[in-house]
Amino acid sequence: MSRRVLLLSSDKTEVLQALRARQDLRLQVITRKAYADLYEGCDTAFVDSFEDLGQVERAAYELSRDGAPERVVAATEKSVVAAGLVRSLLGVPGQSFDQSLWAAHKRAMKDRLRAAGVPVTDCAQAGSLRDVPRAAEHTGWPVVIKPVFGAMATRTYRVGSPQEFRRRLDEGAFDDLGARGVPVLVERLVEFSAEYHCDGVVRDGVVRRAAVSRYFTVPLDTPPEVDSGYVMDQSDPFAQQVLELHRRVAAAIELRDGVTHLEVFGTARGPVVGEVAIRPGGLGIPRMVHHAHGYDLWDEFVRAALGEPLGPLSHEPRPGIVGRTQLPPAPGLRERAAAVPGVLEARGPEDGGTANVEVHFSAPDVPRAESARTELRRLAGLRP
Secondary structure: OOEEEEEEOOOOHHHHHHHHOOOOEEEEEEEOHHHHHHHOOOEEEEOOOOOOHHHHHHHHHHHOOOOOOOEEEEOOHHHHHHHHHHHHHHOOOOOOHHHHHHOOOHHHHHHHHHHOOOOEOOEEEEOOHHHHHHHHHHHOOOEEEEEOOOOOOOOOEEEOOHHHHHHHHHHOOOHHHHOOOOOEEEEEOOOOOEEEEEEEEEEOOEEEEEEEEEEOOOHHHOOHHHOEEEEOOOOOHHHHHHHHHHHHHHHHOOOOOEEEEEEEEEEOOEEEEEEEEOOOOOOOHHHHHHHHHOOOHHHHHHHHHHOOOOOOOOOOOOOOEEEEEEEOOOOOHHHHHHOOOOEEEEEOHHHHOOOOEEEEEEEOOHHHHHHHHHHHHHHOOOOO
């Protein structure tokens, strides 16, 4: 008998492919009508937005008329809380509604981590854009403002002072943030030397696998089409601090089974958590970790969601440095990049899940990894 699994997703093809490869699943989907063609042949219910929890509730009840699903899978950042609601309403194992808030609602997340003694950025919640100056009185200026629900650096802005905020607000600079219709998180701007991420696999409440990486450039200052980074030497003292911090974060949000993407600032007083997500990172991070350490974060994500055992390693950790970079697409760029010494894989838009060319490469050390990145940027017609 097939297992019934409910997927809340938009266009995350990695998850869809992994679920469809399992012949014992009956796949049900909650999505937006814009993505209906992706889920042809599935039992499907539609919502205008995963943030409209009333629509999500009705869609879940519609699909469960003949019985609740055995598992609920949230494939996108926006669907994490919605999936938690569905699990709580239908009695399905996995992250509950409260637990999902700790991993998706940025203020609830910071409150939870701070209560557990985890170093996090100072923050306050504003009810709207007009309320930002009041919230900033609690954090102090300069600040970063962002929606309380959101992925990556989308609709995220640095603001230096109340005067700058008022000027930019009047100019319409924050209109896309205001259009979200959700509260705004106001964070004190962190002074940091570098930005890192830790991507892990948690099973039965224990971190089983984790890798610390460093961004070549700060994501907030870097367009997605040139985002880049590398997996660090995990014996590095700072990497060891981040791995311990990652363990504490997973415990604080009570994650039993899942995949994490933890953003961390390197500061003068040590690592400070930016935020955590319970899904694989984007822009080539899962593939980079696979090349470096031999495990597939998307496969582990699906395995954890379905209650399946930890997946096997495809190879032992690769010596040296493994890096990645996104490049704007251009005719022949994928082939030229693949020919660069040290390149492990060059993926086109049809493979990487973005509109970019995605390149993964190895190098003996960080300076030569930086040189490889510079050469790849040169091939794409970019400045070093």
